[in-house]
Amino acid sequence: MGAIDLSPLLEKSFRFRAAQSELQTKSLLRERLAVKGRQGRCVHIGSETLLNFCSNDYLGLAADPRLVRALKTGVDIYGVGAGASALVCGRSRAHDELERAVAEFTGRDRALLFCSGYMANLALGVSGLVGTRDLVIEDRLNHASLIDAARISGARLRRYPHCDHATAAKLIRTDTKRKLVLTDGVFSMDGDIAPVAELAQACDESGALLAVDDAHGLGVLGNTGGGVLEVAGMDQYRVPLLVGTFGKAVGTAGAFIAGPDDIIEFLCQRARTYMYSTAPPPALAHATRHALEIIAAEPERRTALANLINYFHDGAAELGLPVPESDTPIQPLILGRPSQAVNVSARLRAAGILVTPIRPPTVPAATSRLRITITAAHTREDLDHLLQQLARLLKPGQRI
Numbered sequence: 001m002g003a004i005d006l007s008p009l010l011e012k013s014f015r016f017r018a019a020q021s022e023l024q025t026k027s028l029l030r031e032r033l034a035v036k037g038r039q040g041r042c043v044h045i046g047s048e049t050l051l052n053f054c055s056n057d058y059l060g061l062a063a064d065p066r067l068v069r070a071l072k073t074g075v076d077i078y079g080v081g082a083g084a085s086a087l088v089c090g091r092s093r094a095h096d097e098l099e100r101a102v103a104e105f106t107g108r109d110r111a112l113l114f115c116s117g118y119m120a121n122l123a124l125g126v127s128g129l130v131g132t133r134d135l136v137i138e139d140r141l142n143h144a145s146l147i148d149a150a151r152i153s154g155a156r157l158r159r160y161p162h163c164d165h166a167t168a169a170k171l172i173r174t175d176t177k178r179k180l181v182l183t184d185g186v187f188s189m190d191g192d193i194a195p196v197a198e199l200a201q202a203c204d205e206s207g208a209l210l211a212v213d214d215a216h217g218l219g220v221l222g223n224t225g226g227g228v229l230e231v232a233g234m235d236q237y238r239v240p241l242l243v244g245t246f247g248k249a250v251g252t253a254g255a256f257i258a259g260p261d262d263i264i265e266f267l268c269q270r271a272r273t274y275m276y277s278t279a280p281p282p283a284l285a286h287a288t289r290h291a292l293e294i295i296a297a298e299p300e301r302r303t304a305l306a307n308l309i310n311y312f313h314d315g316a317a318e319l320g321l322p323v324p325e326s327d328t329p330i331q332p333l334i335l336g337r338p339s340q341a342v343n344v345s346a347r348l349r350a351a352g353i354l355v356t357p358i359r360p361p362t363v364p365a366a367t368s369r370l371r372i373t374i375t376a377a378h379t380r381e382d383l384d385h386l387l388q389q390l391a392r393l394l395k396p397g398q399r400i
């Protein structure tokens, strides 16, 4: 037998390794953690116990014993897997009940469930809402999944400067028959809030369809946790498509699109990420419905969170820390270079605090940051500790 020529393989392997080492050199290589045990105020990684300031478990529900029990009960009733996609035989009573609960929670006619927020957002691009002759208009700082939805749709993509609703309105007025406007509700890396009322107005005037992805506002903002659309008083006639995720404040996993009956039915029949993917585990749907009940019954979680956010802000202002105005749990501390974010993150970790560095391409060049997130599970003492450490590490003149 002749010797196998390994050179193409070696060449490929060299290419991948070179790409990795380039990331390393530029301080852009991501580290994967392996958290032992449950999510919560503290996490355990190896021998470290770290105060967790980077999770999206905003209401502290991810390890709530009632949800753990609900998931176990769901498994007892439904088993583990859904067995098929929703339109074959994977849609169970638990999914049906959760869809109804989401519709009620969000004040929309109906909701459609997806395995993740990423898949829900991609559904907006692969359902025929828009196609190659159409236009998708997006905020420049939208989440990657919304950008990918536009790309995958084949429509022309125009992006407006962050939260610049006047420029957005100009784009929305352009003479294209079908236009889809996509925005984060709360921006995932900045914590600020989209100008949804102005966007809805411009869409109304031009017959464009507006979708708001409120992954980070749902459960957190509004009197009942209805998110940015509740705060802005926008019903499904003003904002026809609302995307929400369960993996953040709700404490479980999965996502939904909610809206008027006819649009949701359209998506149900055509959204490829709905049609061609196994339905989420029914037990998870069962647990998620319980989580929505807890969120509705315990507004004190939102109040505690809002108080902690204010406390953090006052403390940061007193110490002169450059934290921008944000009424949401997402508090970005923009440092600049990737290496600066990596260094400050490492020093915080040495002081027992976990805030993973956020770098390009997740955020624009020169805006690498610590994306600090506050949850209802934190205490004022936790925030004091974080603030003290930040003040120590970011003293004027300090090299980072």
Ligand SMILES: Cc1ncc(COP(=O)(O)O)c(C=O)c1O
Residues within 6 Å of the ligand: 115, 116, 117, 118, 119, 121, 143, 145, 184, 188, 213, 215, 216, 245, 246, 247, 254, 255
């Ligand atoms: C704004 C936004 N939309 C969608 C997603 C994706 O949701 P999921 O984690 O459920 O895929 C995220 C983050 O994960 C997000 O920040």
